[in-house]
Amino acid sequence: MEEKIMNQWMKELGPNSDVVVSSRVRLARNVSDLSFTHHASNEELKQVGSKVEQLLEEDDHFQLELIGIDSLSEFERKMLVEKHLISPEHTQTNKHKAVALSEDETISLMVNEEDHLRVQVLLPGLQIEEAWSVADRLDNHIEDQIDIAFAEEYGYLTACPTNVGTGLRVSIMVHLPALNMVNRVEKLMSAISQLGLAVRGLYGEGTETVGNLYQISNQVTLGHSEEEIRENLLEVTQQIIEQEKNARKLLLQEQEVSVKNKVYRAHGILTHAYSISIEEAMELISNVRLGIDLGIIKRIEPTILNQLMVMIRPATLQLTKGQKLSIEEREIYRAELIKELLD
């Protein structure tokens, strides 16, 4: 696997990118007549793998490259997690796990994850419909070649009953620095969770929020159509965008000095630190990003911050450097990298 670091959501800004970092659509599918991954025999898992291999060989539209997880180094596997291309659970090497990626890494097809197949499309900014349409087309292509477990009553059958039905999880990653500064995030989040949506930290379930980044996704997959699920999330997202923008305006009006101070100090530390931890870096990157979006800082491209978010993480950092680093060395190299990119 070539070690390219950037992919599309890191390089480009999508619509509403001042608040929405990325949009993701995921579909859970299983091959009919084979046991679900965790309960399957080695032979069955192999069969899933070869079905996908055949599928991809005959396809010239999506052009996905199939990579066996066991063919990757530990760092390479972790980098895929840091880039949100595979789940943390998908880094195990013993279960015929694989991932198929498109050239720009917007599409990833996980093989033998919790479900046999997990289609994921990840796009920059607010592009739920666009991501859905790609995922839907790939899903049709898969269904055309492989018999998928589906029942009239329950829809697409999945290993965990929380995914059954549409198997669809739509999620958006939002950057909410202003709402956090005016202490309104918690309230907002509890309102959101009452609408059948889940709020999580940057790296999914069980992870903490860093750098004012939140992931919001639908919880319910059965009983609503794919369209209803998308619309629901889209509506909520639009309200979040509006609230965050209002909070930003309010901050500029009422606390201009303190906001500017925060932004410039963050920029100052990021461009002058000799060594920096990931948590501190994420907080400061968030402040600088706010500064760019408010027009306080003008000569930095906002995409740089999307890139930094992934590049400063441990595995990606060490892959970029090309060697294993101690924690101290990592913090020094992280500071160097940030300086370089912000200059």
Added chain:
Amino acid sequence: MLCQECQEKEASVHVTKIINNKKQELYFCKECAQATGELKFGSDFSFNNLLTGLLNSKPHSHHQINLSSKQLRCSNCDLSYQEFSHNGRLGCSQCYDYFGDKINKILRRIHSSNRHTGKIPKRIGENVRVKRKINNLKEEMGQAVAKEEFERAAVLRDEIKELEDRLDNRG
């Protein structure tokens, strides 16, 4: 203490393993504990925990159902209901049939619904699609009758008949 896996974050998960009388102490941050699989956050905390809680909660009155559920097993993949309620994962697509009513209840609790209304796969779902169309037409016909639009109802009836014949022919 720092996480021994990434040596980056504060360790917040402490695992003590005793295997063959050999004790091993492990310290991880949340993310690494999840990634290494030493502690399945997914299944021990958060959402899954909630789910297995739901699975294990006993129905109020039906004592008999509880007794038999211990022996309930999927005949296709041999997963027992007990295993399912322990880890929250079904063994194969047929578990949905073999665990019938119980699954139905669980789905209603999780999703407030037990009926898929979304996408139907083109190739293997043709019959399902036709059936769904028939149901929709029947509903429409009912409404037409209620509004005393009998001509429209008759048209709908014929359409339903045609679709039903198509299903029968296909078997």
